[in-house]
Amino acid sequence: MRPDLTDLKTLREMLSDAPKENDTARQKAAERNGQLTKPPGALGRLEDLALWYAAWRGDARPEISAPQVIVFAGNHGVTAQGVSAFPAEVTVQMVANFEHGGAAINQLAKAAGASMDVHALDLDRPTADFTQGPAMTEAECLAALQTGWNAVDPSADLLVVGEMGIGNTTSAAAICHALFGGSASDWTGRGTGVDEAGLANKIRVVAEAVALHETADGLDVLRCLGGREVAAMAGALAAARALRIPVILDGFICCAAAACLHAIDASALDHTVAGHMSAEGAHGALLDRLGKEPLLSLNLRLGEGSGGALAINIIRSALACHSGMATFAEAGVAAG
Numbered sequence: 121m122r123p124d125l126t127d128l129k130t131l132r133e134m135l136s137d138a139p140k141e142n143d144t145a146r147q148k149a150a151e152r153n154g155q156l157t158k159p160p161g162a163l164g165r166l167e168d169l170a171l172w173y174a175a176w177r178g179d180a181r182p183e184i185s186a187p188q189v190i191v192f193a194g195n196h197g198v199t200a201q202g203v204s205a206f207p208a209e210v211t212v213q214m215v216a217n218f219e220h221g222g223a224a225i226n227q228l229a230k231a232a233g234a235s236m237d238v239h240a241l242d243l244d245r246p247t248a249d250f251t252q253g254p255a256m257t258e259a260e261c262l263a264a265l266q267t268g269w270n271a272v273d274p275s276a277d278l279l280v281v282g283e284m285g286i287g288n289t290t291s292a293a294a295i296c297h298a299l300f301g302g303s304a305s306d307w308t309g310r311g312t313g314v315d316e317a318g319l320a321n322k323i324r325v326v327a328e329a330v331a332l333h334e335t336a337d338g339l340d341v342l343r344c345l346g347g348r349e350v351a352a353m354a355g356a357l358a359a360a361r362a363l364r365i366p367v368i369l370d371g372f373i374c375c376a377a378a379a380c381l382h383a384i385d386a387s388a389l390d391h392t393v394a395g396h397m398s399a400e401g402a403h404g405a406l407l408d409r410l411g412k413e414p415l416l417s418l419n420l421r422l423g424e425g426s427g428g429a430l431a432i433n434i435i436r437s438a439l440a441c442h443s444g445m446a447t448f449a450e451a452g453v454a455a456g
């Protein structure tokens with residue numbers, strides 16, 4: 121299913137009409153969970169994850185065999201404001217590194233037994249500096265959303281979306297400030313490692329951008345303050361929902377993309393879990409706003425889908441227990 125995202129209204133409608141959990145599968149999975157050879161609840165959150173996954177797959181006893189990691193890359197005009205510790209050309213250089221297998225995410229995807237795809241979005245055409253005007257036109261934003269949608273493999277059974285884009289923690293901070301209010305400093309962190317003066321400059325940039333655009337509508341915020349890789353992640357999350365593919369969210373930028381969908385429909389992220397809590401200062405507050413409890417907290421601040429990829433084996437293990445364990449009756453173990 122690859123709809124033509126010809127206008128943002130179509131996407132809004134698709135989000136409202138998106139599939140919901142399969143209640144029957146959840147109920148059957150819960151019954152099975154209650155019969156497995158362990159004290160009730162002893163597998164803690166793994167049990168919740170197994171039921172969540174079963175409900176989205178519509179299968180009471182599923183397994184994970186085809187996880188997909190997608191890394192989207194984009195360039196940001198706002199880098200002209202000196203918001204990153206690294207130069208903008210690192211984005212295209214890291215894409216080459218992903219393609220040659222040399223980045224952390226290549227190793228983490230491999231360790232998790234996941235396929236990995238990389239999509240570079242018009243790197244030679246950075247978005248506009250959003251302190252001056254909207255980052256993207258509607259057509260540009262739609263094209264990025266479509267790239268994200270099309271990147272999802274319909275036969276995947278678990279998805280991680282990650283990103284690479286020098287300057288994108290400024291974009292993510294501006295998205296959060298526009299959607300959730302507070303002050304610019306609440307949402308602005310050090311990204312790749314800016315110093316005190318760099319952080320003060322970033323806060324100024326985020327405050328100016330949000331004041332200029334004056335919108336809290338999820339898709340407007342995405343277009344005005346996002347980036348192509350951010351929009352592509354949003355498109356991939358929407359596609360996964362339509363395809364009933366559960367998703368593991370990554371760090372601050374991935375969750376900012378997710379927040380744009382959440383602002384349109386509060387249930388838009390029900391098919392997702394938070395893979396980890398990033399060391400980027402505002403990620404915890406963002407996860408709270410999205411109602412997500414992170415699976416891991418490892419002080420990562422890399423992006424690329426790294427924290428999501430690390431969490432694949434947690435979900436896989438949850439399903440291995442759920443679908444592979446013996447019941448009390450099968451094992452001849454006395455139930456309590």
Ligand SMILES: O=C(O)c1ccc[n+]([C@@H]2O[C@H](COP(=O)([O-])O)[C@@H](O)[C@H]2O)c1
Nearest residue numbers: 204285287288289311312371372398423
């Ligand atoms: O995922 C995160 O939470 C995260 C936190 C800090 C930095 N990053 C990565 O660093 C880059 C953005 O940092 P910056 O300083 O250029 O805005 C971008 O490529 C992200 O993948 C990612």
Ligand SMILES: Cc1cc2nc[nH]c2cc1C
Nearest residue numbers: 206210284312422423424
């Ligand atoms: C080297 C480097 C690798 C990255 N991966 C994701 N964001 C990144 C930013 C930099 C600077």
